[in-house]
Amino acid sequence: MRTYITEDYQAMSRRAAHIIAAQVHLNPACVLGLATGSTPIGMYKQLIEWYKAGDLDFSQVKSVNLDEYAGLAPTHDQSYRYFMQTNLFDHINIDPANTNVPSGLAADPAAECRRYNQVIRDLGGIDVQVLGMGHNGHIGFNEPGDAFELETHVVDLQESTINANARFFASRDDVPRQAMTMGIKSIMLARQILVVVSGEDKADIVKAAFTGPVTPHVPASILQMHPNVVLVGDKAAMSKL
Ligand code: GLP
Numbered sequence: 619m620r621t622y623i624t625e626d627y628q629a630m631s632r633r634a635a636h637i638i639a640a641q642v643h644l645n646p647a648c649v650l651g652l653a654t655g656s657t658p659i660g661m662y663k664q665l666i667e668w669y670k671a672g673d674l675d676f677s678q679v680k681s682v683n684l685d686e687y688a689g690l691a692p693t694h695d696q697s698y699r700y701f702m703q704t705n706l707f708d709h710i711n712i713d714p715a716n717t718n719v720p721s722g723l724a725a726d727p728a729a730e731c732r733r734y735n736q737v738i739r740d741l742g743g744i745d746v747q748v749l750g751m752g753h754n755g756h757i758g759f760n761e762p763g764d765a766f767e768l769e770t771h772v773v774d775l776q777e778s779t780i781n782a783n784a785r786f787f788a789s790r791d792d793v794p795r796q797a798m799t800m801g802i803k804s805i806m807l808a809r810q811i812l813v814v815v816s817g818e819d820k821a822d823i824v825k826a827a828f829t830g831p832v833t834p835h836v837p838a839s840i841l842q843m844h845p846n847v848v849l850v851g852d853k854a855a856m857s858k859l
Contacts, residue, residue: 619847623856627816630852631660634814641746647678651747654698657814666709676712682738684758685799686720688727696786697722720798731770731798747808754778755823755836759799762835768803802840811844815851825858
């Protein structure tokens with residue numbers, strides 16, 4: 619695992635953006651696995667800036683997002699499709715047809731998960747998967763549990779995750795209780811994984827995930843078994859490593 623410790627959130631975002639930009643330069647038709655959450659927003663901003671300066675071209679890039687809330691329309695301002703449009707896709711020249719997010723409004727979420735697995739397979743897998751980390755060690759929406767889930771599946775969100783994400787909704791009652799997420803196997807099959815972490819409140823879980831035992835009770839701990847992980851964090855998040 620390669621680890622970068624940066625001064626602050628902005629430097630973390632730039633470093634992570636460099637890693638994505640390098641991928642796009644070296645392989646213009648790469649498959650990017652993308653993530654939502656507040657942590658990667660700065661990285662997306664930086665990529666948009668470089669695109670606008672003429673330094674990056676996303677015209678052949680394909681993307682697959684990790685997860686989506688079940689029941690939210692793509693136009694809902696808390697859906698992950700909406701997040702990706704407003705924080706990245708609407709500002710760069712990626713072909714909308716090449717962007718993939720599970721459909722929150724799918725009538726049959728389990729069938730939607732199966733379709734999504736096929737999408738990832740048809741793309742030939744993921745070149746670099748961006749990951750943030752929840753306070754309980756979740757990646758995507760793979761919550762702590764007794765086993766690692768394999769491919770894209772429907773999950774019941776844990777109370778702590780509902781509470782953490784409630785700040786983005788009008789009220790806690792509005793937070794969806796279920797989501798669709800890539801599984802641990804889908805994530806682990808990515809050829810490279812880029813983990814971004816920021817802030818003191820992530821220091822304990824960063825330590826548990828990267829220096830503790832590999833266990834489904836800390837889903838991110840499985841990343842210790844991946845041969846090509848880059849962990850980029852600001853010094854606050856990395857302070858207990
Ligand atoms: C959500 C997302 C995750 C994300 C996590 C952490 O639950 N499903 O993909 O990594 O939140 O978010 P943040 O970066 O805001 O701490």
